[in-house]
Amino acid sequence: MTTRPVPISLLDRSRTRAGEPTALALHDTVERARRAEELGFDRIWVAEHHAVPGIASGSPPLLMAAIAARTERIRVGSGGVMLPNHRPIVVAEQAKMLAALHPGRVDLGVGRSLGFTAPVRDALGVHDYGPDDFAGDVSALADLLADAGPVTAMPKGVPAPPLFVLATGSGLAVAARLGLPVVVGGPLVHGDLTPLADYRAAFRPRHPDDAPRVLVSVDVLVADAPARARDLVLPEAWAMVESRTTGAFPPLRPEPALRLTARQQEQVERHLDQVVHGTVTDVAEQLTAIVERTAAAEVLAFSSTHDRAALRDSDAALATLHP
Structure with missing residues (x-):
């Protein structure tokens, strides 16, 4: 296969590491964003998770502000803000404040994921939130960002930051109806492409240039060798297996916390199959x-591994594939 440069951005989930202060993961994210700018990446996004031991990022706007203050050029976005947890006007005003302070550098990705466990959903006060709720909130948010809502999201007159929908099947339909770009992963990347075809066919542009x-x-x-790349994937795979066993997504570790059963080892291998990994040539072919x-x-x-130096090297290699 002939490879070609692939437009690439980074998503950093502020992964914690066993035995370290949780707050260190946030400093890692800011430092990674600074390096990403030096490497020539155009965009870095941060995530929203609540009460997850393995992820320190619970407030994308706050982390976006910290990153934007430490960088000069790179776009900073949310991947994403979860609308069940926030009213559209709050999300709009946070995004517009960031856009006012850092013009042309802010992206807003939104999703509809609820808390991972019942206690987290109780703490967030959200239990029932369906596709219609999401569609209504995304539509209201788009209007508020454009200064077209029933009230004015301040600051007024700030160019609306680009709005993206983190989409599953129903999210794709919402995005198509509202004429918005989408971010998809998992089965929609590796499996049936019909939902993407449906999204493109049903797309209704909000503005003449929208597509x-x-x-x-x-x-x-x-990594510099396939076996080394596989080793770097394993800490995330072990965390996924542990979460299915304990119900809590854990910090990254250099070794598995559990003595893996044959079934758990199969789960590790299935995770490895879903990860793009290998040498820079291998990865270029897979991404293409x-x-x-x-x-x-x-x-x-959304790369992550326990070895910080290896992650830095991986980012640097990945940057060579970015146009």
Whole structure:
């Protein structure tokens, strides 16, 4: 396969590491964003998770503000703000404040995920939130960002930051109806492409220049040898297996916390199959195949591993594939 440069951005989830202060993960995210700018990446996004031991990022706007203050050029976005947890006017005003302070550098990705466990959902005060609720909130948010809502989200007159929908099947339908770009991952990257075709066919532009746009979210790690890349993927795979056993997504560890059963080892292998990893040539071929298969405009790489130096090297190698 002939490889070509692939538009690539980073998503950092502020992964914690066993035995370290949780807050260190947030400093890691800011430092990674600074390096990403030096490497020439155009965009870095941060996530929203609540009461998850393995993820320190619970407030994308606060982390976006910290990153934007430490960088000069790179776009900073949310991947994403979860609308069940926030009223649209609050999300709009936070995004517009960031856009006013850092013009042309703010992206707003939104999703509809609830808390992972019942106690977290209780703490957030959200239990029932369906596709219609999400559609209504996204529509209200888009209007508020454009100074077209029933009230004025301040500051007024700030160019609306680009709005993206983190989409599953129902989210794709919402995005198509509202004429918004989407971020997809998992089965929508590796499986049936019919939902993406439906999104493109049903797309209704809000503005004359609007067109369907798909970003694919992919777990990516690069190393100087395939076996080394596989080793770097394992801490995340072990965490996934542990979460299925204990019900809590844990910090990254250099070794598995559990003595893996045969079934758990199979789960590790299935996770490895979903990760783009290998040498820079291997990864270039795999990403090119994904982009060509999905007709994606961009790859959003959410790499993570326990070894910080290896992650830095992986980012540097990945940057060589970015146009």
